Amino acid sequence: ACLIGMADSLEDILTVRNQETRKPKVAKGTQDYTPIQMAIRKQVMRAIADVFERHGAVQIDTPVFELKETLMGKYGEDQKLIYDLKDQGGEQLSLRYDLTVPFARFCALGNVEKIKRYHIGKVYRRDEPQLAKGRFREFYQCDFDIAGTYDTMLPDAEVITVFCEILDQFFPNGGFQVKINHRKLLDAIMEVCGVPQQKFRPICSAIDKLDKEPWDNVKREMIDEKGLREEVADRIGEYVVLKGRPKEMIERLDTMTNLLKSTSAQTALSEMKLLVDYVTALGVIDRLCLDLSLARGLEYYTGVIYEAVTLSGESGIGSVGGGGRYDHLVGMFAGKDIPAVGVSIGIERVFAAIESKFGLKGDASSAAASETATDKKKGGKSGGATRDGTGSQQQQQSSEVHSVVRDAATDVLICTIGDNLLLERLAMARELWDAGIACEFVYVEKPKLNKQLNHASDNKIPLAVIMGEDELSKGVVKVRFLTHGPPAPQEAPAADPTSSSNGVNTATTQ
């Protein structure tokens, strides 16, 4: 009996396992985009592309995977987050980690001497996902880069201007700030503080943590892990707390005679002065903050660097993009260097902010549920319900969203009264499509008018064309303007399709 009991529970376990295996899942850290999410994404990406195009950028695209060797040695420690493809007998391939390295490879392969391009595409990082914060393993980036040999700081100033113009749209009224710094200024600081040259990079990456951690932690890391003497760390500490309006900061730096002994500092400062003049003329100076603690993680930056943070209520969104100048990356692929500067917009965080604003928080939680379902350690939980925007779960969404973004573009529902007008319904659809009008009909041979109008209501279709034998004999149709109110309370009578009880209000009938 005991053995039989064990067998039973084994079978239970196996059955549950089996069901779990067959349950549909998405890969850890990824998400489906539902129609309502896609509608938002399309608008956001269109708005961003409009800015890029207004600045004369062309668009390119590159394959989602690159030769593994193309990506190696570009990302420092984060290289471990790259997705590799299985060796199936051919080249060693990896999914792209960002759009910048593929862009440099593109320029080198095509012998492109100069280009101002944008690229909107998904990138891949095997990082620990934090779906509630909009951090995924597959996510969109929107990149704008200018490659070519030009006069100092002019392309840099335009990239920063583009960055600010885009963020102005999504975080208006001072809702964001762009921190700027210069890699050569950081080098100079480390130099005059007495950091040995081979420790510049590790110390730089410690400094980079100052936006999340207090100075004492960073100082401990410099001393205990990176082996700096305490007085060297303290000297660094005096510099990296400095931040402020670029003009005032530059005036202050101009008085630091010790720092200015470094030729790196002199170069950085004269470039920063030019940049400030240019972005002042370009009208975005008041979004900038010169912050000596900004270091940026990636290895390839060589000049000015920047990163935007949101300042408004949405705490936890943090960085919404950044970039800088990288003068030697193309040269890693081509025979010669092509200087370049660019910015990458972290559009997922813009989406997250907009979804949160429109009360689409449910998405984050359903995405989080899907993460749980795919995390084997936590196992057993069902979840991962992805809303489709057309089914029953749509009803749970805030009606405010739907007043702003419609899933589908249908303007007219073609309805018939009576049982024998199916082909007439189809022919009418043909006429409207030919006229460029977005229309639909229900996929029912003999539908009641009530059901047809419910379909219009469910999908927020604003117009109904209604035909019966009567209209057809006269060669006319009825056009009804529908307004879709909030869902009616359940206890309301639901009989008359022309009443508002099913959410369809007849505004006009002609």
Added chain:
Amino acid sequence: ACLIGMADSLEDILTVRNQETRKPKVAKGTQDYTPIQMAIRKQVMRAIADVFERHGAVQIDTPVFELKETLMGKYGEDQKLIYDLKDQGGEQLSLRYDLTVPFARFCALGNVEKIKRYHIGKVYRRDEPQLAKGRFREFYQCDFDIAGTYDTMLPDAEVITVFCEILDQFFPNGGFQVKINHRKLLDAIMEVCGVPQQKFRPICSAIDKLDKEPWDNVKREMIDEKGLREEVADRIGEYVVLKGRPKEMIERLDTMTNLLKSTSAQTALSEMKLLVDYVTALGVIDRLCLDLSLARGLEYYTGVIYEAVTLSGESGIGSVGGGGRYDHLVGMFAGKDIPAVGVSIGIERVFAAIESKFGLKGDASSAAASETATDKKKGGKSGGATRDGTGSQQQQQSSEVHSVVRDAATDVLICTIGDNLLLERLAMARELWDAGIACEFVYVEKPKLNKQLNHASDNKIPLAVIMGEDELSKGVVKVRFLTHGPPAPQEAPAADPTSSSNGVNTATTQ
């Protein structure tokens, strides 16, 4: 000396090898999209999405990779073409092979009972690339599918209508034909011919080759490889040669009393009759051809199937898309079946046709060169030049393309005369951008007007705003309308920027 000579040549070999390794490459069978290609792609995809949206479809997106188990058992023999990701300690993942299986998984995961959706995205197949024919390992598909339980053949008719409307745009005036057939009709044919049920699928896939191979080859495959008796194959041969206008074909099938003993045939025929009525009302019947040799490779089809071929001059383009009904695919992921029908547009072949039309054939050859460069067996050849559309190689493109598609959207170049007006140039750009006008300036501190107008000419920018001290003191600017003729012959004098010698013609100066 001999040894030293050997060492020298060894070093040569190693050096060459090393250079080859460092030479920038794209993965085999993939391509970069240059600005001019992207401009074409955007227009084509926009035109396709417009049709989808006019039919009330919503858009979704899914991750580029799925759990490997999601894709297994859906593609028959072609399963071997799936790209797997490396096991890096987590789930087993594969790149999507099409958009249909991810769509079914999406419906199952989200409990979507009904949806009319489109999806434009890249899919991945480890097939032998034929770049000149537009066959890549990474390529776009545009899918339109209707899932849900509806009255017979109504969604099917709309899908076919959408298919025809899209193809009408790219292959007008009868430039294409949609072959249709029904899986149950094929089943019935095999049944009455005496094919054992377990051989239905293999025989079906033999029949599918009839668009490329003569009957005799297919017959031999049926007999020699698939083990049919010759008289059975001959009986099949009598059916699969039949094709013609749907109405006439249906009348003919209606007289085949032997075939109609099969209930599958009866079902298929009654569904085909409905379909013909519906697509007649929907105005696309004359694009259809009922072709009993159409079988479609994929396992999951259960009802009507279709495939479009081009009929116009571009030989070798062949199939430009296809689809059908698949009533059990969602059920493979969810507890219950959700019937569905859809179509997939092979948009790469549309691109190839358009590029060929606009004289962009050079792209295919440069893509082919890149294939060679990445094919280790052929090694040694350089190549893979990818045009950037902004550099010198742009000049090689047919000017016809540029008269149709501009890479960048820049409408105005802001020019200054004299050496001290850089900040004024930037401030003017700010004004135009704020007014929503696409403008640029050259990234040179003290540019000659000549150089500035050359930039306008190179980039086909139609307007120049010109400012000098004179204009600034009067508070005005000059606006010059530029027309860009073909590149001037090299021997022409190139001094006066207002002459047409550098390709810039002054149409009006105010």
